[in-house]
Amino acid sequence: MSARSGRLPDGVLLLDKPGGCTSFDVVRRVQRLARPGRVGHTGTLDPMATGLLVLVLGEATKLAPWLSGSDKRYLARLRLGRATDTLDAEGRVVEELPVPPLDDARVEGALAGFRGEIEQRPPMFSALHHQGRRLHELAREGQDVERAPRRVRIHELRLVGREPDLLVLDVRCSAGTYVRSLGDDLARALGTCGHLVALVRTEACGFRLEQAMTPDAWEALPDPERAGRILPPEAALHGFRRIQVPPTLADRLACGQRLGRADLDPVAGPSPEQAEIVWFHGVERGLVALAELQPAGQDQAMKLLRVLAVQQKNIDSMG
Numbered sequence: 001m002s003a004r005s006g007r008l009p010d011g012v013l014l015l016d017k018p019g020g021c022t023s024f025d026v027v028r029r030v031q032r033l034a035r036p037g038r039v040g041h042t043g044t045l046d047p048m049a050t051g052l053l054v055l056v057l058g059e060a061t062k063l064a065p066w067l068s069g070s071d072k073r074y075l076a077r078l079r080l081g082r083a084t085d086t087l088d089a090e091g092r093v094v095e096e097l098p099v100p101p102l103d104d105a106r107v108e109g110a111l112a113g114f115r116g117e118i119e120q121r122p123p124m125f126s127a128l129h130h131q132g133r134r135l136h137e138l139a140r141e142g143q144d145v146e147r148a149p150r151r152v153r154i155h156e157l158r159l160v161g162r163e164p165d166l167l168v169l170d171v172r173c174s175a176g177t178y179v180r181s182l183g184d185d186l187a188r189a190l191g192t193c194g195h196l197v198a199l200v201r202t203e204a205c206g207f208r209l210e211q212a213m214t215p216d217a218w219e220a221l222p223d224p225e226r227a228g229r230i231l232p233p234e235a236a237l238h239g240f241r242r243i244q245v246p247p248t249l250a251d252r253l254a255c256g257q258r259l260g261r262a263d264l265d266p267v268a269g270p271s272p273e274q275a276e277i278v279w280f281h282g283v284e285r286g287l288v289a290l291a292e293l294q295p296a297g298q299d300q301a302m303k304l305l306r307v308l309a310v311q312q313k314n315i316d317s318m319g
Contacts, residue, residue, distance in 0.1 A: 008034045010058030010308075011230040012205075014212035017045050017053040026053055029215050033226070034058075042067040042205055042236075043175065048090050051201035052209045060233040062306040063290065066277065067236050071155060073172045073203035076196055078183040080165045083193035087123050087180035097192045099165050107167065110189040111157050119149040120181050152177040172203070205236050233308065234279070234287050241278045243268050250282025253289045254307060261301040264293070271296040277305070 017026055023044045031039045040061045042054045051074075056064050081099040084091030153174040161168030167186075171179055180196050187194030202209045218229060234242075245267050249259060261271065268278065272293050280288045292303040 008037060008057055008227055009230050009232075010037075010060050011056075011232050012060055012207075012236045013055040013057060013218075013230050014207055015053050015055060015218060016209060016212040016214045017050055017201075018214060019048055019050045022047050023053055026215055027055065029219070030055055030057070033219070040064050042070070043072060043201075045201060046088065046180075046199070048088050048196075049199040049201065051199075052204050052207060052212050053201070054205045054207060054236070056233075056236070057230060059308045060236070062308055063233060063236060066240075066290065066305075067205050069175045070205045070239065071172060071174055071203075072177070072201060073156075073170070074179050075160075075198075075200045075202055076169045076171055076179050076183060077198040078167045078169060078187065078194050079197045080167065080187055080190070080192050080194040082195060083184065083187075084195045086195075087178075087184050088196040088199070091195070095193050100191045102162070102164070102190065104159065104162070107159055107162065107190070110186055111159060111169075113189060114182060114186060115154050115157050117151055117153045120152050120178060120185070121149045123178055123181050123184075150176065154182070166197075206238050207236075232286070234281070237279050237287075237290075240290075241276065242281050243278050244281045244283065245288070247282060247284055250280070250285045250288050253280055253282075253291075253304070254285065254309070256304065256307050258291075258300065258302055258304050264301050268293065271301070 013030065015026060015030075017023065023041050027039050027041055031037075034057055037058045038061045040056050042056060042064055045051065045053055054067065056067070079089075081097060082093055083095040083097075085094050154171065154177070155174070156170065156172040158170040159167060160170050169183075169186075171177075171182065173179070173182075179199055183194055183196045200209070213229070218226060221229070245253065249263060249267070252259065265271075272295055274295055276293045277290065278293055279290050282288045287308050289304060289308065290306040292305055294300055294302060
């Protein structure tokens, strides 16, 4: 398919975002080649941050709300002894404190307190809204408004490098985690202050940074190769169970019809013990729909979340 003619395929594009630009800057670059197709992303990266940005194109944009909730992994460099108003290297210094002598045992003790489910207060320099305005807009006006803490989960938090005033951390966390805030809180737990000087997203939506290429490199590809870098939408759904359905059921799903238990049981098995998100694959259609199967005893057997009109593209090879 020709990118110049605005016919990039529906699917998932993995790009390595450079520093100094926003996630939406990258989206706009892809949109210029995908016109008139839709382009979105599955999780914002701060301008300073680099690394894996998972973009969705065309029909795959319908999957973004579910992909955005996936776990993320980062490599963070935390400079100790100096705090900034943005909690990263782009802000102005607002506090300086001495860095106490640290050894691996003391750092590990502090890290242990942040593993698992924790409460985190979002930073003022963020895209969250307060009374109709984004927090970062208020922050630039010198305002500091109350932000309710939110619960996030830190699945893994490891020290992978250390200097007297620098910690290098490997972080795997739930969606919605602010690694800048985590760095600030960790520095405080070590008896000083700090800010991030680098942040690289290494994993998202089940993909790894090694699978991505820079926007410049992608744009420089010939049209067929550029389109060939776009993965089918199904590639991002490996976290959900796939249910293969015969053509008759695929046609009904494609028309927005829910399936009853008599239809579902032969292809999906018994009703789940709790609600389960699955995706339906038609033999000739490929990806048909995303749905939530309901436990036994519910009036409906399923809730239809999204219907997608996606052409088959190397689907059967995905297993």
